[in-house]
Amino acid sequence: MTVTLSDEARQYIQAFDELTGVTPVDCLIRDERIVFLVPAGKMGTAIGPHGETVQQVEERLSESVDLVENADDRAAFVANCLAPAAVRNVTLSEQGGSTVAYVEVPQADRGVAIGAEGESIETARELAARHFDIDDVQLT
Structure with a gap:
């Protein structure tokens, strides 16, 4: 890409x-x-x-x-984008031509993963789209 x-x-x-x-x-x-x-x-x-x-x-x-x-693996890449939040798991789901990364983070780290005014999660979304054609990143 x-x-x-x-x-x-x-x-x-x-x-x-x-x-x-x-x-x-x-x-x-x-x-x-x-x-x-x-x-x-x-x-x-x-x-x-x-x-x-x-x-x-x-x-x-x-x-x-x-x-x-950076990371070669899509799941590892998404996890790195949300650091320093502790990412437990990243599940990639492909449906209808779009790819969504569902990221499991502990409740205590949700604020870190989201960032002030959503800046961390938005950065993760943009980088994931630019480098791995991932359409969305969602926290679970």
């Missing part, structure tokens, strides 16, 4: 790469934050010791930054 990036997203990716040595797979630009999709296994490098590297990125971009770790 091909992801189309805006010029602004490409500039953010370049700046992130320069500061962290990690080239993001994708970049979503939100009103008050930027979400980078980091290659699998590169999250620690992107965050840096004690979060210092990602803090440098936030300072340079003058934006809040969220990181999501």
Whole structure:
């Protein structure tokens, strides 16, 4: 699947790469934050010791930054999108040409999975659609 990036997203990716040595797979630009999709296994490098590297990125971009770790498996990808919520299970259902990911999270983590004003679940939906043609993400 091909992801189309805006010029602004490409500039953010370049700046992130320069500061962290990690080239993001994708970049979503939100009103008050930027979400980078980091290659699998590169999250620690992107965050840096004690979060210092990602803090440098936030300072340079003058934006809040969220990181999501990429995955080859659709269920693992959806779970990563909702981190740090504890995801117990992801079930993918395909009906009528659409795919829905049903995500089981403990009641205590529902707020984390949803995020302030629904930002976390919306980010998960957009990334899942962009990278795995998943039409919706629902919490169970």
